[in-house]
Amino acid sequence: MDTFKFWDFGIIDFIDVFLVAILLYYIYKLVKGTVAINIFIGIIIIYLVWKVTDLMEMQMLHNIFDGFMKVGIIALIVVFQPEIRKFLLMVGSTNLSGRGKLFSKMKFLKSDIETETNVDDIVAACHKMGSTKTGALIVLERNNNLDFLVTTGDEMNIKVTQPIIESIFFKNSPLHDGAIIIDNNIVKATRVILPVNNEKNIPQRFGLRHRAAVGITEKTDAIALVVSEETGQVSYIKNGEFVMFENIDELLNLLKADLV
16 A cells, blocks of 8 residues: 555655644643643544544544544634634744744753743742732743733843842832733833733632733733732732642742743
8 A cells, every 4th residue: 555655755754744743842832731731632633533544444434533624623713712822922923033033932952951031039039029018910921922012011121130020019119010021031021011801700809910910821821920919929820820839949840840
């Protein structure tokens, strides 16, 4: 059977496989940690069965899966609407030159897997602000470029340190309102206005900072840290959900894992 001849493999085939691998990697990154990952795995299984039944000429079973594949695209758009939005935002906001170039986003190609962001100082600042009940909203950029939000606040270029973060959110500071955006250990903007989520059922004890953190992490792959001005509690928000942690050390480990 000619269908099973795999030795005719050229450079174009290699590029094709490589690009598909990159695409699947970023799709996995977008859905990892969400309920969508189970749906994604189910779709992969159905697709493989669809291809196998075609190769094995199992016409009846293939026709069943073929019908699902033809109409399933509409269901996929509905189910994966947040993830599709994040993916298109990542593609559309990629800068092909300078510091934000495309290959700098391919973190799996780097030999150094350590995060460039000083998460120790960020967590220490949040812990200190929590002890004094100083409200704060910190957004950490990942793959999705957040430059479209920078224009809503004051553009900065400040290296991340614990004193810098604490001074920005000091109650008498002119920069304490709004959020700050951090990328590659640089505070790139302060007083940023974030989209507020008004649809999700968030407990009343959480205010606008938490709703804004939920909103931006739903629409992009960014992660957010919120320090409550009322309770001093530090919240970690990812994919529009509150991620629970027992102590500061666990929060530190979560940040380091998500920023790699």
